[in-house]
Amino acid sequence: MERPSRLLSGLTADRAAGIALVAFGTLAIVESRGLPMGTLHQPGPAYFPVALSIALIAFGAVLTLFAGAGARLKELGWEEARHALLIMLGAGVATYLLERVGYVIAMTALMLYLLIVVARRHWAASALFALALAGGTFALFDLALRVLLPRSPWGFF
Amino acid sequence: MFETLQNLGHGFAVALSPGVLLYAFIGCLVGTLVGVLPGIGPLAGISLLLPATFGLDATRAVVMLAGIYYGAMYGGSTTSILMRIPGEAASVMTCIDGYAMARKGRAGPALTIAAVGSYIAGTASVVALMLLAPPLANFALRFGPPEYFALLVLGLLVLAYMSVGSMLKSLAMAVLGLLLGTIGIDHMSGYLRYGYGIHELGDGIGVVPLAVGLFGLGEILATAGRARPPEVIRPRLRDLLPNRREWKETAAPIARGSVLGFLVGIIPGSAHIISTFVSYALERKLSKHPEEFGKGAVAGVAGPEAANNAATSGAFVPMLALGIPSGPVTAVLIAAMMVHGVAPGPLLIAQQPDLFWGFIASMYVGNVMLLILNLPLVGLFVQVLRIPYGYLFPAIVMFCILGVYAASGSVVDVWIALVMGVVGYVLRKLDFETAPIVLGLILSPLIELAMRQSLSMSNGSYAIFIEKPIAATLLAAALILLLLGLLPLIIGLRDWRQRLAAESEGKAE
Numbered sequence: 001m002e003r004p005s006r007l008l009s010g011l012t013a014d015r016a017a018g019i020a021l022v023a024f025g026t027l028a029i030v031e032s033r034g035l036p037m038g039t040l041h042q043p044g045p046a047y048f049p050v051a052l053s054i055a056l057i058a059f060g061a062v063l064t065l066f067a068g069a070g071a072r073l074k075e076l077g078w079e080e081a082r083h084a085l086l087i088m089l090g091a092g093v094a095t096y097l098l099e100r101v102g103y104v105i106a107m108t109a110l111m112l113y114l115l116i117v118v119a120r121r122h123w124a125a126s127a128l129f130a131l132a133l134a135g136g137t138f139a140l141f142d143l144a145l146r147v148l149l150p151r152s153p154w155g156f157f
Numbered sequence: 158m159f160e161t162l163q164n165l166g167h168g169f170a171v172a173l174s175p176g177v178l179l180y181a182f183i184g185c186l187v188g189t190l191v192g193v194l195p196g197i198g199p200l201a202g203i204s205l206l207l208p209a210t211f212g213l214d215a216t217r218a219v220v221m222l223a224g225i226y227y228g229a230m231y232g233g234s235t236t237s238i239l240m241r242i243p244g245e246a247a248s249v250m251t252c253i254d255g256y257a258m259a260r261k262g263r264a265g266p267a268l269t270i271a272a273v274g275s276y277i278a279g280t281a282s283v284v285a286l287m288l289l290a291p292p293l294a295n296f297a298l299r300f301g302p303p304e305y306f307a308l309l310v311l312g313l314l315v316l317a318y319m320s321v322g323s324m325l326k327s328l329a330m331a332v333l334g335l336l337l338g339t340i341g342i343d344h345m346s347g348y349l350r351y352g353y354g355i356h357e358l359g360d361g362i363g364v365v366p367l368a369v370g371l372f373g374l375g376e377i378l379a380t381a382g383r384a385r386p387p388e389v390i391r392p393r394l395r396d397l398l399p400n401r402r403e404w405k406e407t408a409a410p411i412a413r414g415s416v417l418g419f420l421v422g423i424i425p426g427s428a429h430i431i432s433t434f435v436s437y438a439l440e441r442k443l444s445k446h447p448e449e450f451g452k453g454a455v456a457g458v459a460g461p462e463a464a465n466n467a468a469t470s471g472a473f474v475p476m477l478a479l480g481i482p483s484g485p486v487t488a489v490l491i492a493a494m495m496v497h498g499v500a501p502g503p504l505l506i507a508q509q510p511d512l513f514w515g516f517i518a519s520m521y522v523g524n525v526m527l528l529i530l531n532l533p534l535v536g537l538f539v540q541v542l543r544i545p546y547g548y549l550f551p552a553i554v555m556f557c558i559l560g561v562y563a564a565s566g567s568v569v570d571v572w573i574a575l576v577m578g579v580v581g582y583v584l585r586k587l588d589f590e591t592a593p594i595v596l597g598l599i600l601s602p603l604i605e606l607a608m609r610q611s612l613s614m615s616n617g618s619y620a621i622f623i624e625k626p627i628a629a630t631l632l633a634a635a636l637i638l639l640l641l642g643l644l645p646l647i648i649g650l651r652d653w654r655q656r657l658a659a660e661s662e663g664k665a666e
Contacts, residue, residue, distance in 0.1 A: 014326075017587045021329055028336055028351075035348055040617030045343035045350055048605045052336045059329035076586050084378035084582055088575065091374070091554055095571045098562065107558070111551050119547035133552055137559055147208050147563040 013076055014067030021060030028053040086118045102152030103142070107134040161287065168514030172522050177220055180213065181519045184221035185526045188228020192248075193236055193538045194549070199229035200486050200595075201373035204365045205556050207493055208563035215497035216512045220519040222493050226486050227279060227469045227520070231527045234271035234462055235538055239264060248465070250433040254450065254457030261453050266399035270407050270455060271462040272531040278415035278463035279524040282470035285419050286477075287517050290506070293478040297503040302614065303621050306607035307631035309600050312481055314635045315424055316593055317642065324642035326589050334597020335604065337362050344602070345609060357569040364492045365564040367598055368485060370574035371591040373557040375581025377550050397532060403455050410440050410456040414463030421464070422471020424483065436464035470520065477501055477513065481603075485595035492599070 011019075029050055038044025094110035111130030115121045141147040171177055191202035202225050210218035233248035238255035251271060258267040300308070313335075317327035340351045341361030352358045399407070414436045421432040440460040441450045450457050472483045480502030482488035494501050499509055506513045531538075561574045581591050615621035623629045 013587045017326075017589065021333075024333070025336075031351055035350060036346070040612060040619075042617075043609050043612060045346045045348040048608065049336060049339040049350065052332055052339070056329065056332045056336060059325060059332060063325060063329065078586070080379060084579075087378060087550075087554060088579060091558065091575055091578075095558065095568060095575060098558070098571065099568050103559075103562075107555050110558075111555055114551035114554060115547065119551065121545075121547050129548060130551075133555065137555070141209070141559065141563055145209050146212055148566060149559075149563065 011073055012067050012070040013073055014070045015064050016073055018060045018062070018064030018067060021063065022057050023060075025053040025056035025060060028056070083118060087114065090114055090118070099150045100153075103149040104134050104138050105152055106150075107137070161291070164510065164514045165287065165518060167510065168516075168518030169521075171216060171511050171515030172220070172518035177217055177515060177519060178522065180217040180221040181224050181523050182526055184224020185228040185523050185530060188225035188230075189232035189527065189530055189538065190541060191225060192229035192232025192234075193541055198372055198376075199226045200368050200489060201376070201557075202229060203486060203489050203493075204368045204373070204564075205560035207365055207489070207496075208560060210493060211496065213497075215494060215499045215509070216515045218493055218497055219490065219499075219512065219516055220523075222490055223473070223516065223520070224523050226490070227466060227523060228527055228530075230279075230466045230469055231272060231275050231531050232538065233465075234275070234458075235268065235531070235535060236542060238267045238271065238458070239539060240542065248433075248462075250437040250461040251458055253437075254452075254454045257451065257453035258455075258458065262396075263399075263403075263453065265396035266403055267458055268535055269397050269399055269532060270403065270459050272528055274407065274411045274414065274459045274463040275466040275531075276524050276528040277411050278418060278467040279470065279527070280521060281415045282419040282422070282467035283517060283520045283524070286470045286473055286520075290474050290478040290513075293474065294503040294506050297479050300503075300627070301625070302607040302610035303625045303628040304631070306604060306611055307622060307628040307635070308479070308481065309604045309607065311631045311635040311638075312475075312483070313593070313597065313600065314638045314642075316484070316596055318638045323588075327593050328642075330584070330589055330591065331593035331597045334594035334599075335601045336597075337367070337594070338598040338601020339605070344606070355569060357565075357567050361602075362573055362598060363565060363570055364489055364595065364599055366561045366570040366574035367577050368489055368595050369557050369561050370577025371581035371584075371594060372485075373553065373560075374574060374578025375585060375591065377553055377557075378578060378582035379585050380546075380550075397535075399455075406455040407459040410436075410460035411463040413439060413443075414460040415467045418464030418467030419471040422468030422483070423474050424471075432464040432468040433461035436460040477505060477516075478503065480505070482596060482599055485592045488596055488599040 032046040032050050032053070035046035035049075036044035037046045037050065090110055090113045093113075094106045097106040097109065100106075108130045111133060112126055115126035115130060116123055138149060142149040172181065187202060187206065188199065191199055203222050206222065206225065210221060213221070230248075234251050234255065237248040237251040238259050241252050241256040255267045255271065258264065313331045314328075317324050317331055338361065340358055342349050342359050349359060414432075417436050417439065418432040421435060437450075437457060437460060440454075440456040441447050444450065444454065444456055446454070472487050475481045475483045476487040476491060480491065480500065482491050491501055499505070499512060557574060557578075558571055561571050562568065564570065584591055611621050612619070621628075622632055
């Protein structure tokens, strides 16, 4: 029996996308169960999303059926995926911290991580750049433009 | 005509007031930078700066955001010509002959031709916008829910048909956008759809987190791991002026590009991108020396650059006159206007003359500013390109988070943007266009409302959509487009989009 990962990478990109669209459309229909469909005269809140989900499933099915000859998933060249994953990891942690430690600290930490760990820049230049940018944008947006940004629980920034 | 000139005079009084002038300048400057920097398009630029406009009045806000849009078209040509990297998607065609000219030592004239072509096309197309938008708005006053529903459906189908990639994929993305647009409170029944207990989702998914995620973060995820950027060719300022032969070869392509770009711009879709493809193909077809294309043909720079700037003005026609976005950028601009309590549409010109005519006049002024910015300051913009990408991408990621948080003050929106960033990255890898998702999200509540109101009017009879002549005509056009788009899939032929894409790929190699 073929392993699932090998089966997945052996799929063509379009076929994988088609299957994903069908799955998303099906999920949307399942999630619409709790909403009233209404009638033709007076369509309910589920009417439009269900109609769209059916259309999405149809497009996904056509894509799956007609996508035999395209490039395979593993042939797409995922060499930047590791970088992408590292960036998303940092962005996710910074977002989690944003309202907990404040904008300046969260963004400085994010910049330091991206510059030193991901982009492998010198630590001193990175620290200067990170502090200047996080502090500068806070000053511009929060202090000058009055766009409220989260402050740290310790009372500064 | 006299009334139009009188209104324009009033618009200039608004546009030349110091406050509006300053924000037009900021918009043009930021737009040029956004266009110059690979990785940030006008959509991400506008989305990021949207929160900074909250404290401004509607006129200044729209003038600044629109300045970013057409400024990016000017700036995008700089990286195309000097680095062979399109700073903005609409500058792809300029890479071919612009970079070839730069390699031959004609970087300065190529930049001048691009800037002058952009200026002439930008200014001429504003005249067309000024003349076309008011009568179109008057005509749109006849539209009821069935007509609006048909128009919006046609808009989405035109967008899918005009997309550079597969029509089927673009349609699927438009439907996905429409589906995402149903998240939140249903305004007709009060039900919360797909809220999962997150009260921030009551207002639905915002266009800013979606656009910043798909276009800003998605682009960064796709490009962050790349090697050092290629070498930048530095033009000498004293060599900026083209010679007499180059000026002569420029005139007709600019004129054709202006007309073509404006007409394509009115059509929904990635008009500014498509207009450059069509203009390049047209210029090569009409040229006495088609063999020069790809090797530094002046017309290959002048035509596409004029076309993409004219297309931006064309895109404002349906936005201002009908309140319908013709693409994701105009969708975000509509969202910006709504934030300031202005509803674009047929009544805009009558109800907000200061904003409409001030906006039109600011585009004339903005084009002059951009010409001044893009020629003498080209050396400065080239310096921006020297910032190592290792410093640039962390800054862009930070600006994405800042922009999304500042727009709503909600960390949920930042999470949505991060998820959309991953979605955008994966969709890009799978060769899907993401612009239809943004347009679908914006149009979703409008289409749903128009459909449900139409069905209520007709006691549930779908015949209402074919009984009304305007709606029937629009839906017939939509059906024809759908068949035209799907026919190549059924009979296995390459359609115009695939031929154009193959042609540009072949040339770019």
